[in-house]
Amino acid sequence: MTQEGWTRKDLVGIADLSPQEIQLILDTAESFREVSERPIKKVPTLRGKTVVNLFFEASTRTRSSFEIAEKRLSADSLNFSSASSSLSKGESLIDTALNLQAMAPDLLVIRHSHPGVPHMLAERLPSGVINAGDGAHEHPTQALLDALTILQHKGRLEGLKISIVGDIEHSRVVRSNIHLLNKMGAEVTLAGPRTMMPVEAEKLGVRVVYTLDEAIKGADVIMMLRVQLERQSRLAFPSTREYFSLFGLTRERLKRAKRGVIIMHPGPMNRGVEIASDVADGPYSVILEQVANGVAVRMAVLYLLAGALQEAA
Amino acid sequence: MSGGLKLKKNVLSAQQMARILRRMAGEILERNGGVEGLMLVGIRTRGVPMAEGLAAEIERSEGQKVPIGVLDITLYRDDLSVIAPQPVVKETRLPGPVEDQTLVLCDDVLYTGRTIRAALDALTDYGRPRAVQLAVLVDRGHRELPIQADFVGRKIASAADELVEVRFVDTDGEDKVTIMEPE
Numbered sequence: 001m002t003q004e005g006w007t008r009k010d011l012v013g014i015a016d017l018s019p020q021e022i023q024l025i026l027d028t029a030e031s032f033r034e035v036s037e038r039p040i041k042k043v044p045t046l047r048g049k050t051v052v053n054l055f056f057e058a059s060t061r062t063r064s065s066f067e068i069a070e071k072r073l074s075a076d077s078l079n080f081s082s083a084s085s086s087l088s089k090g091e092s093l094i095d096t097a098l099n100l101q102a103m104a105p106d107l108l109v110i111r112h113s114h115p116g117v118p119h120m121l122a123e124r125l126p127s128g129v130i131n132a133g134d135g136a137h138e139h140p141t142q143a144l145l146d147a148l149t150i151l152q153h154k155g156r157l158e159g160l161k162i163s164i165v166g167d168i169e170h171s172r173v174v175r176s177n178i179h180l181l182n183k184m185g186a187e188v189t190l191a192g193p194r195t196m197m198p199v200e201a202e203k204l205g206v207r208v209v210y211t212l213d214e215a216i217k218g219a220d221v222i223m224m225l226r227v228q229l230e231r232q233s234r235l236a237f238p239s240t241r242e243y244f245s246l247f248g249l250t251r252e253r254l255k256r257a258k259r260g261v262i263i264m265h266p267g268p269m270n271r272g273v274e275i276a277s278d279v280a281d282g283p284y285s286v287i288l289e290q291v292a293n294g295v296a297v298r299m300a301v302l303y304l305l306a307g308a309l310q311e312a313a
Numbered sequence: 314m315s316g317g318l319k320l321k322k323n324v325l326s327a328q329q330m331a332r333i334l335r336r337m338a339g340e341i342l343e344r345n346g347g348v349e350g351l352m353l354v355g356i357r358t359r360g361v362p363m364a365e366g367l368a369a370e371i372e373r374s375e376g377q378k379v380p381i382g383v384l385d386i387t388l389y390r391d392d393l394s395v396i397a398p399q400p401v402v403k404e405t406r407l408p409g410p411v412e413d414q415t416l417v418l419c420d421d422v423l424y425t426g427r428t429i430r431a432a433l434d435a436l437t438d439y440g441r442p443r444a445v446q447l448a449v450l451v452d453r454g455h456r457e458l459p460i461q462a463d464f465v466g467r468k469i470a471s472a473a474d475e476l477v478e479v480r481f482v483d484t485d486g487e488d489k490v491t492i493m494e495p496e
Contacts, residue, residue: 005398024401031385031402040438043388300402303388307399 006304010122010129013138014179022147022180028300029148029293035072036295046075046306052105054097055132056082056112061267061291062132062141066109069298078105093117094124101125106309107302110134128305136172142266143176145297147184149290150221153262158185163215165191165247166225166274167236169198173225173266178204191215192225192247195236212247216257223264224249224275240273250276254284262286318476318493324469327488330450333466334363337448338370340464345415348375350443352414354382356432357403359421362481363450367419380408384418389431405435411442417464421479423449426460451490453477 006024014022035043051070055063063079070077080100091099093112100108107128110118115137122129133139147157154160162181168174168190181188188206190197191214201208209215216222227243237243249263263275263284271277280287325333345351348371355364361383368379385403393399418432429447436445448464453471469492471477476493480486 007398028402031404034404034406035388038438039440043438044434045388045393048394303402304399307393307397 007308009305009308010118010131011140011301011305012119012122012129012131014140014143014176014183015138017140017179017183019183022144022183025144025297025300025304026148026151028304029144029296030151032299032303033293033296035299036292042072042074044074045303046070046073049075049106049306050104051075051077051107051109051302052100052103052127053077053079053132054100054108054110055080056093056110056117057133059111059132061294062111062139065291065294066130066132066298069295069302072295073299073302075107075302094120097121097125101127107305128309130301130305133172136170136175138176138179139172140176141294141297141301142173143180144301145290145294146173146177146223146264146266147180148293148297149264149286150262152289152293153286154220157181160186160220161189161218162186162221162223163189163191163219164223164225165212165215165249167196167227168192168201168225169196170228171225177223178206182206189215189219193237193243212249212253213256216253216261218258219261220258221262221264222249222257223266226266226268227270227273229270229273240270244273244276248272248274248276249279251278251282254279257284264290267291317496319496321475321492321494323489323491324451324477325467325490330466330488330490331366333450334366335370337464337466338367338374341367341417341446341448342371342375344446344463348377348379350413350415351417352380352382352408352411353417353419354384354407354432354436356418356420356428357383357385359479359481359484360384360419362483363421363448364417364419365483366481367417367448382407382416384432384435386428386431386435389434391427391431407439411436411440413443415444415446416442417446417448419448421450421481422477423447423452423460423462423465424455424477426456426458429460430458450479451477 105127109130109132111132112134115135118129118131118134164174178188182205190206191209265287353364353368355361364381368381371379383406385405387400387402446463449462450466452465452468474495478491478493480489482488
């Protein structure tokens with residue numbers, strides 16, 4: 001890629017991106033934040049472009065965030081969710097996608113429970129594809145909005161100590177975040193019960209600890225993950241009460257944190273499981289800023305990909 | 314830009330630019346009867362140092378500051394579907410509400426008029442100013458839209474394949490206007 005140009009038609013994961021590409025998205029998102037603060041929160045930039053939001057897995061936050069981003073850029077958007085689409089009638093994924101393609105959308109935003117689905121569609125379809133979460137693989141726009149939030153508070157990513165706590169194994173948010181933070185020079189620590197830690201997690205280029213106190217100590221940023229109660233086929237811990245007593249972030253535990261620490265959570269939160277209510281609503285929490293930044297990041301990604309499509313055409 | 318460009322002509326020196334800005338500041342004040350309700354809005358990139366230059370001149374003669382805004386018109390360009398990759402989006406920052414203000418849009422060069430068209434659309438999204446006026450340092454002709462400036466520093470004749478280059482100390486290290494032509 002050139003100094004200041006984006007040339008990819010898809011955003012499938014953070015793993016493929018260069019630090020320059022990540023920086024470009026973050027800089028662009030920072031500029032887009034202002035659009036959401038105006039009296040008229042709309043710009044004509046993607047007028048005449050069609051974006052299809054294809055959600056094969058439940059999502060409120062990410063889907064509405066993409067939808068708002070699309071509307072603020074004046075794109076026409078269309079929502080498909082698995083419950084109401086032909087997928088429930090037995091149509092294969094690729095057939096659904098080809099049918100959608102026949103309607104000539106410019107961009108597809110896709111969430112799917114199987115890792116690699118966005119990648120497959122990106123290879124086969126001429127539309128730009130944005131991964132909105134694929135299984136436990138990647139969730140690139142979440143990692144980007146996390147990075148934007150950290151930047152706003154800390155002014156940099158390089159050299160920061162960032163602890164990610166909770167259900168590491170099932171989290172696509174963690175994977176994208178590790179890729180991004182490593183590329184940008186931050187120091188990542190993972191913490192969680194052994195039953196929720198992937199084997200050989202150290203090989204991801206991170207520090208691994210098994211207690212919350214070790215994760216809190218010296219951290220500039222603490223990112224709490226949601227305990228995915230619905231994905232817990234086998235119990236990884238005896239009870240949510242026990243989880244809270246060992247890994248729940250409370251005000252008491254936060255007393256040992258570094259001055260100026262910020263607390264993040266990708267949502268939706270289980271209050272009283274991974275995070276205490278008074279911490280979630282407390283002065284160090286930037287959880288709602290993450291949501292606002294999500295719209296800016298998605299606007300930036302939609303804008304950049306739309307330009308790359310023109311180049312290909 | 315394909316192919317190299319070479320200097321054809323020096324158009325304005327730093328001293329000439331300073332005199333022109335002083336004159337334009339006077340014209341803006343005369344036309345609007347002072348600084349009351351006035352806001353200068355510089356179009357990125359080189360409309361910004363120009364707006365700052367005008368504001369400094371206005372402050373010198375009136376003893377009052379004029380608020381300055383910065384406008385990025387990228388999201389309003391009419392050629393986004395033609396050019397790739399996407400131009401870099403920068404922030405727009407207006408010092409306050411535009412309602413009932415008289416805005417003076419500042420840009421270094423007036424050429425096709427498309428930038429100004431985009432700027433007018435962008436401003437509309439911030440509200441309804443009392444009036445919008447246009448100040449440009451150089452008007453080089455070749456308009457593609459029915460747009461004219463209210464305050465013009467210097468009108469110059471140029472061919473379509475030439476480049477009128479305006480440089481400011483803040484952005485380029487010197488105050489200078491030149492015409493470049495293809496090699």
